[in-house]
Every structure is written in structure tokens, then in C-alpha cells.
Amino acid sequence: MLDLNDVAVFVQVVRFGSFAEASRRLGVPPNTLSRRVQQLETRLGTRLMQRSTRKLALTSAGQAFHDRCAGAVDGLVDAGQELMSGSQAPGGLVRVAAPADFFDFFLMAWLAEFLAAHPRVRVDFVLSDARADLIAERVDVAIRGGPLEDSGLFARKVLDAGLDGLVASPAYIAARGAPGTPQDLADHDCLGFGHASGRVTWRLSGPGETEAEVQVAGRFSGNTVQALRKAALAGLGIALLPSTLTRRDLRAGLLVPVLPGHHREGHGVNLVYPSRRHLPPAVSAFIDLVVDKLGAVEELPAAYGPA
Structure with missing residues (x-):
């Protein structure tokens, strides 16, 4: 089994660029650091670094080993320092x-x-x-x-x-007309999350606590409401979107409400x-x-x- 102390020493020596600098930063004699790295190399059966008096160079094996270990060693050091200091400061x-x-x-x-x-x-x-x-x-x-x-x-x-409401661009409404009832949505291009069948079900609450369920389809679908919003702005169809997302577009006239008396409970x-x-x-x-x-x-x- 590897001695994790040897691994930590190796990572710190690499970080500081030489045994001499690591010795100065860590307060450990350079001979001790060198011996710990040699022990690690012996255990791994491969050379990790080429040594000189002034600098060191990692072998390809040493570079790969350092890349795998450095983050874990940093995490252990951070955790130990937090516990030893008793500090609750975020870190x-x-x-x-x-x-x-x-x-x-x-x-x-x-x-x-x-x-x-x-x-x-x-x-x-x-x-x-x-x-x-x-x-x-x-x-x-x-x-x-x-x-x-x-x-x-x-x-x-x-x-x-909040509530999800139906919206479309003025250009779409001008070209296709506005639906008068939820059932009319079946005859429109509706923008929804993709489904293998090409159709999705919208359940809408209306005036007087009425409920309506309609299957809709369209030529565009997506997996984020941002994509559906942009498609609605481009005139590709009617979308059922969170009011927090469309309020600004409605005020600017880029979108208009569709069946304003009908909505769906949002999810937040x-x-x-x-x-x-x-x-x-x-x-x-x-x-x-x-x-x-x-x-x-x-x-x-x-x-x-x-x-």
C-alpha cells in the first residue's frame, strides 16, 4: 500500500519546483524529502522525476501520477487545516x-x-x-x-x-390567427418539450376553476424553456412559458398573450x-x-x- 505522506511530499515538491524550495516552504530537510520521493518511486516501480541540484523535471509517468493526485492532496490539506484551526470560515x-x-x-x-x-x-x-x-x-x-x-x-x-401562460409573437398571430378555446390549440404550431410521439399534453386551468386538457404538436421542440422562448419570439408557434420569463417580452410587445384566461401552475x-x-x-x-x-x-x- 502507498504511504499517503510520500504522495503528499511528491505533490508539494513538484508544486515548489525543487527539493530546496520545498524544504524551505515545508520546514523539512531536503534529504528527507528526497528519501520520501525515492520510497514512493520504489513502491510504484518507476521513476517519477529527474533530479538536479537546482531543478527537477517530471517523467511522463511522474506527470500522469501528479495530475491524478494533486487535487486529492489539496483537498486533504484543506480539510486538515480547517479541522486543526477550528475555523468555520468558508473554504x-x-x-x-x-x-x-x-x-x-x-x-x-x-x-x-x-x-x-x-x-x-x-x-x-x-x-x-x-x-x-x-x-x-x-x-x-x-x-x-x-x-x-x-x-x-x-x-x-x-x-x-408563479404561473405559466400561453404566448406567441405578433407575427405568428397575424399569420395564423388567435385560438379562441384551448381545443383550438390542436390546430396550431405549439412549442413544447420534445417527445418521441411528436405530441405533448397541456393541462390548463381556466375561468371559474375549469380545466382543459389538449394534445398539441408543432414543428419545433426543445429541452429548455429558453429555446422555446426564442422560438416563440421568432414566430415559430405558441409556447407555454413561465410568467417570470415572458413578462419583459410582453411589455415590449415582442410577445402577446394567447388565451389569457388560461394558465398552468408553475414549478419554480x-x-x-x-x-x-x-x-x-x-x-x-x-x-x-x-x-x-x-x-x-x-x-x-x-x-x-x-x-
Whole structure:
């Protein structure tokens, strides 16, 4: 079995560029450091570095080994320093799963302020419209829109559900006319999330607590509401979108309401994380950042998805 202390010494020597500099930084005699690296090479059965009095050069095996180990060693060092100091100051890596277009509506300036306020925190974003497996992908927190599954995960609401409304561009309505009833939607190009059948079902609430269910189809579909919004703006059809997303376009006249008396209950945006117990300070601070910034947003200039 490898001695993890030898691995840590190797990573630190590589980082500092020489045994002499590593000795000065770590307060350990250079001969001791050299001996620990030699022990590691013996255990691995390969040379990791070429030595000289002033500098060292990694072999190809040494470079590959360093690339695999450096992040893990840094994590162990950070964890040990936090425990030994008893500090609750946020520090370490926060791994975040978010929709592919997350930074279309979450300002990078907000993240810059956060990192400036917490200099020991690092963030790694996994941007994808696929729903992340938090445990398997070692994700600390995910930003999710849509209904929450009963998965045993913990969630904190960022944006209330609100209502989803039907919208289209003025050009589309001028060319195709406006539907008079929900059933008329079946004769229109409707923009929805892709389905193998090419059709999706919209369930709408109407005046007087009436309910309507209609199957719709169109020539364009997508897997994010941002894509559907852009398709609606381009005149490709009627879309059922969150009011927080379309409010600005409606005010500007870029979109017009369709069947304004009918809507669908929205799902809002939530932060999802594996456990609320022993939540690392860095993760807790990041959650507070997102709740603070997005919680004050009344209009999303872009979409959120199923991260």
C-alpha cells in the first residue's frame, strides 16, 4: 500500500519546483524529502522525476501520477487545516450542477463578489440540461426548475412557482390567427418539450376553476424553456412559458398573450443538495448567495432547467 505522506511530499515538491524550495516552504530537510520521493518511486516501480541540484523535471509517468493526485492532496490539506484551526470560515471546493444557460440569468459579477468575499472558496460548475446525479457526480448543490422528485434530497426554494401562460409573437398571430378555446390549440404550431410521439399534453386551468386538457404538436421542440422562448419570439408557434420569463417580452410587445384566461401552475426554482446535516460552510454560503440574488429577481432574462 502507498504511504499517503510520500504522495503528499511528491505533490508539494513538484508544486515548489525543487527539493530546496520545498524544504524551505515545508520546514523539512531536503534529504528527507528526497528519501520520501525515492520510497514512493520504489513502491510504484518507476521513476517519477529527474533530479538536479537546482531543478527537477517530471517523467511522463511522474506527470500522469501528479495530475491524478494533486487535487486529492489539496483537498486533504484543506480539510486538515480547517479541522486543526477550528475555523468555520468558508473554504474548499463547491461543485454546482446547473442548467447549460445558467450564466445567462445569474450574473458572473455576483459570483465574482462571492469569491472576493470568500478567498478560500473554489467553485466548479457542471453546466448541463441533463438532471445530475448528485451522489454519483459528487455534486454539492444543484439548481433545478420543474417539479421536485421524492428522492430523499433536501431542497430550498429560490423562486416561487408563479404561473405559466400561453404566448406567441405578433407575427405568428397575424399569420395564423388567435385560438379562441384551448381545443383550438390542436390546430396550431405549439412549442413544447420534445417527445418521441411528436405530441405533448397541456393541462390548463381556466375561468371559474375549469380545466382543459389538449394534445398539441408543432414543428419545433426543445429541452429548455429558453429555446422555446426564442422560438416563440421568432414566430415559430405558441409556447407555454413561465410568467417570470415572458413578462419583459410582453411589455415590449415582442410577445402577446394567447388565451389569457388560461394558465398552468408553475414549478419554480429550487436548490437541491444531498443533506442538510454537516453542510460545509462554503456550500452553505453559496446557497445563501443564490437565494439572495435570484430571490430578488422578478423577471428571468433567460431560462432555468432540470440540472
